[in-house]
Amino acid sequence: MxxxxxxxxxxxxxxxxxxxxxxxxxxxxxxxxxxxxxxxxxxxxxxxxxxxxxxxxxxxxxxxxxxxxxxxxxxxxxxxxxxxxxxxxxxxxxxxxxxxxxxxxxxxxxxxxxxxxxxxxxxxxxxxxxxxxxxxxxxxxxxxxxxxxxxxxxxxxxxxxxxxxxxxxxxxxxxxxxxxxxxxxxxxxxxxxxxxxxxxxxxxxxxxxxxxxxxxxxxxxxxxxxLGKQPEPAPRDQDKDGIPDKDDKCPTLPGPAALNGCPDADGDGVADPSDRCPAEAGPVENQGCPWPDRDKDGIADKDDACPDQPGLPEDKGCPPADSDGDGVPDKADKCPQQAGVARYDGCPVPDTDGDGINDEEDKCPTKAGTRANNGCPEEVKKEVVEKINYAAGKVQFAVNKAVLTPASKKVLDGVADILRQQPELKLAIGGHTSSDGSRELNLRLSQQRADAVKNYLISKGIEAERLSATGYGPDQPLNEGKTAAEKAQNRRVEMVVSNQ
The missing domain is CATH 2.40.160.20 (Porin)
Incomplete structure (x- = not known):
C-alpha cells in the first residue's frame, strides 16, 4: 500500500x-x-x-x-x-x-x-x-x-x-x-x-x-x-478575440487585429466605431459609406459621365449608342439604322415571302399570303378552277406537232383574261402524250406543246414568272392506253391554277 x-x-x-x-x-x-x-x-x-x-x-x-x-x-x-x-x-x-x-x-x-x-x-x-x-x-x-x-x-x-x-x-x-x-x-x-x-x-x-x-x-x-518564477497570468481579453484588453480599442466586442480588436460588420476595412455606414461596405476615404450612385448602375456619381442614366463602365457610366432606338446598342446591332428586336440582333423580324407579314406571325412564311389568312395565300375560287380545267380540256394541237389550233387559241384567250384579272394567280402547264412511239420523242413533244401554251399566254400579256411549263411525255397516263379512245385521253394538256 x-x-x-x-x-x-x-x-x-x-x-x-x-x-x-x-x-x-x-x-x-x-x-x-x-x-x-x-x-x-x-x-x-x-x-x-x-x-x-x-x-x-x-x-x-x-x-x-x-x-x-x-x-x-x-x-x-x-x-x-x-x-x-x-x-x-x-x-x-x-x-x-x-x-x-x-x-x-x-x-x-x-x-x-x-x-x-x-x-x-x-x-x-x-x-x-x-x-x-x-x-x-x-x-x-x-x-x-x-x-x-x-x-x-x-x-x-x-x-x-x-x-x-x-x-x-x-x-x-x-x-x-x-x-x-x-x-x-x-x-x-x-x-x-x-x-x-x-x-x-x-x-x-x-x-x-x-x-x-x-x-x-x-x-x-x-x-x-x-521553485520557479511566478507564472504571468494571461492578459485580460473580455471579448476573446485574442487581443488583450490593454491593446483592444473595443475590449467588449470581438474584432481582428488589423482593426485593433474592433468589429467590422460590413467587411469594408473600416472598424464599426469609425464607420458612418456600418451595415454597408464603403471605402475608407468615404468613412465606410458607399459613394452615391443615383442611377444605380454600379458606377459612383463621381466617376459617372451620365449620373442620371444607367450605363456601363466601358462607356463611363453612359448608356451605349442606339441609333435606331430599338434598345439594342449599335455595337451589338446588326441593323443599327433599322429598328429591330434583340433576339434578331437588332434587326426586324424576317419576312421571307415578302407578303408584309413577318415570319413569327406568318403561318406560311415561305408563301406570300394575306393578313386575313394569317399570311397564307387565299384559296383559288372554285369557279376559276373549273374554268381553267375546262379550257385545258379544249386545248388541241396539229397532229404530231406543237402547233395550237385556232380553236385552242380562243380557249387560251379566256385563260389569259382570268390571269389578267387576278394577278396573284399562277399557272402550272403540263404536257402529256400517249405511249405510242419512243419515250424520248414523246417527252420532247410534250415539252414543246406545254411551252407552246406558255408562250401563247405570254404573248397575251401574262408575266412569264407566273407561268411554268413541264413535259411529262407518257409517264402520267390517265388509263392503260390500249384502245384508240384511251390513247386519245392520254394526249392532253393540264393547267393547274394556284395563288402560291
Missing part, C-alpha cells in the same frame, strides 16, 4: 510540475491534530478531557496554477501529514491499583488538498492569499502505544505498529476526506500561511465500543518556497 501511495504522489507531483503555466513549490509546516469523537460510553463526558491533540508535521509539494486572467489560482498539493491524538490519566491510588495510563494513536496520511486561492496584491512583491477547497487523504501508516504504571511500581507496555485497514473494529479506512482552508502571505517566491482542515468521514472503528463520529481536525502553519 505504501508503495502505491508513494507512486501516486510521485505521479501527481510530476503532472503538477510539468503542467503549462504552473510552478511547483516545496512546503513544510506543523500543526496541532485532534480527533472529534462521539460515542455511547456512559462516562465519556468525564474522560474525554484526558484526550489531547498531537503535534504533527506536514511536508510535501504544492502547485500554483493561474486561472485565466483573474487573480484566482488553483493550488493542488501532495504532502505527508501526521495526525492522531494522545491520552493521559492519573488515578486515585486509594481506590485503584493503577497509578497512571498514557497512550498514543498516531496516524500518517498522504493528503491531497485541491484549493481555489485568491491573491490580493498589497505591495510590489507581496500578496495576501486566501483559499479553500476539498481534500482527500490516503492512509499511509499508524502506530498505537499504551503505557500503564501501577501503584506498586509495575510497568506495562502495549504496542501495535501495523494496525489493520478495512471495515472491522480496530481497522482504519484506506481513505479519508474533508474540507480545508488557508490564508497567509506570499513574499515573492516565499509563502507563509495558516491552515485549517476538518475531516467529514469516520476514519476508524473502535474495538470495545461504538463511535458515531471519529474524525480528524488539524490547525497549523506552513512555510514554503516556489
Amino acid at each position: 505504501k508503495r502505491i501511495l508513494l507512486l501516486l504522489s510521485f505521479s501527481l507531483t510530476t503532472f503538477l510540475t510539468t503542467s503549462a503555466q504552473s510552478r511547483i513549490g516545496l512546503l513544510i509546516g506543523g500543526h496541532q491534530a485532534t480527533v472529534q469523537e462521539k460515542n455511547d460510553l456512559p462516562d465519556w463526558e468525564s474522560i474525554k478531557g484526558n484526550y489531547k491533540g498531537r503535534t504533527g508535521l506536514r511536508i510535501g509539494f504544492i502547485a500554483d496554477m493561474p486561472l485565466g486572467t483573474s487573480r484566482f489560482y488553483f493550488q493542488p498539493a501532495v504532502f505527508l501529514s501526521n495526525k492522531g491524538r494522545k491520552y493521559a490519566q492519573v488515578f486515585d491510588t486509594t481506590v485503584s491499583q493503577t497509578l497512571s495510563v498514557s497512550s498514543r494513536q498516531f496516524v500518517n496520511y498522504i493528503d491531497i488538498p485541491l484549493n481555489l486561492v485568491y491573491k490580493i496584491p498589497i505591495g510590489r512583491t507581496t500578496k495576501f492569499v486566501i483559499g479553500a477547497g476539498p481534500y482527500l487523504s490516503f492512509f499511509y501508516s499508524a502506530k498505537h502505544k499504551t503505557e500503564t504504571f501501577s501503584k506498586d511500581g509495575q510497568y506495562t507496555l502495549e504496542e501495535d505498529n501495523d494496525p489493520g485497514v478495512g471495515k472491522e473494529p480496530g481497522d482504519y479506512k484506506i481513505y479519508d476526506y474533508g474540507v480545508n482552508g488557508t490564508a497567509g502571505f506570499e513574499f515573492g517566491r516565499v509563502f507563509l500561511t495558516a491552515h485549517y482542515a476538518q475531516g467529514l468521514g469516520n476514519f476508524y472503528k473502535p474495538v470495545d465500543y461504538t463511535a458515531s463520529q471519529f474524525r480528524h481536525r488539524t490547525i497549523g502553519a506552513t512555510l514554503g518556497i516556489f
Whole structure:
C-alpha cells in the first residue's frame, strides 16, 4: 500500500510540475491534530478531557496554477501529514491499583488538498492569499502505544505498529476526506500561511465500543518556497478575440487585429466605431459609406459621365449608342439604322415571302399570303378552277406537232383574261402524250406543246414568272392506253391554277 501511495504522489507531483503555466513549490509546516469523537460510553463526558491533540508535521509539494486572467489560482498539493491524538490519566491510588495510563494513536496520511486561492496584491512583491477547497487523504501508516504504571511500581507496555485497514473494529479506512482552508502571505517566491482542515468521514472503528463520529481536525502553519518564477497570468481579453484588453480599442466586442480588436460588420476595412455606414461596405476615404450612385448602375456619381442614366463602365457610366432606338446598342446591332428586336440582333423580324407579314406571325412564311389568312395565300375560287380545267380540256394541237389550233387559241384567250384579272394567280402547264412511239420523242413533244401554251399566254400579256411549263411525255397516263379512245385521253394538256 505504501508503495502505491508513494507512486501516486510521485505521479501527481510530476503532472503538477510539468503542467503549462504552473510552478511547483516545496512546503513544510506543523500543526496541532485532534480527533472529534462521539460515542455511547456512559462516562465519556468525564474522560474525554484526558484526550489531547498531537503535534504533527506536514511536508510535501504544492502547485500554483493561474486561472485565466483573474487573480484566482488553483493550488493542488501532495504532502505527508501526521495526525492522531494522545491520552493521559492519573488515578486515585486509594481506590485503584493503577497509578497512571498514557497512550498514543498516531496516524500518517498522504493528503491531497485541491484549493481555489485568491491573491490580493498589497505591495510590489507581496500578496495576501486566501483559499479553500476539498481534500482527500490516503492512509499511509499508524502506530498505537499504551503505557500503564501501577501503584506498586509495575510497568506495562502495549504496542501495535501495523494496525489493520478495512471495515472491522480496530481497522482504519484506506481513505479519508474533508474540507480545508488557508490564508497567509506570499513574499515573492516565499509563502507563509495558516491552515485549517476538518475531516467529514469516520476514519476508524473502535474495538470495545461504538463511535458515531471519529474524525480528524488539524490547525497549523506552513512555510514554503516556489521553485520557479511566478507564472504571468494571461492578459485580460473580455471579448476573446485574442487581443488583450490593454491593446483592444473595443475590449467588449470581438474584432481582428488589423482593426485593433474592433468589429467590422460590413467587411469594408473600416472598424464599426469609425464607420458612418456600418451595415454597408464603403471605402475608407468615404468613412465606410458607399459613394452615391443615383442611377444605380454600379458606377459612383463621381466617376459617372451620365449620373442620371444607367450605363456601363466601358462607356463611363453612359448608356451605349442606339441609333435606331430599338434598345439594342449599335455595337451589338446588326441593323443599327433599322429598328429591330434583340433576339434578331437588332434587326426586324424576317419576312421571307415578302407578303408584309413577318415570319413569327406568318403561318406560311415561305408563301406570300394575306393578313386575313394569317399570311397564307387565299384559296383559288372554285369557279376559276373549273374554268381553267375546262379550257385545258379544249386545248388541241396539229397532229404530231406543237402547233395550237385556232380553236385552242380562243380557249387560251379566256385563260389569259382570268390571269389578267387576278394577278396573284399562277399557272402550272403540263404536257402529256400517249405511249405510242419512243419515250424520248414523246417527252420532247410534250415539252414543246406545254411551252407552246406558255408562250401563247405570254404573248397575251401574262408575266412569264407566273407561268411554268413541264413535259411529262407518257409517264402520267390517265388509263392503260390500249384502245384508240384511251390513247386519245392520254394526249392532253393540264393547267393547274394556284395563288402560291
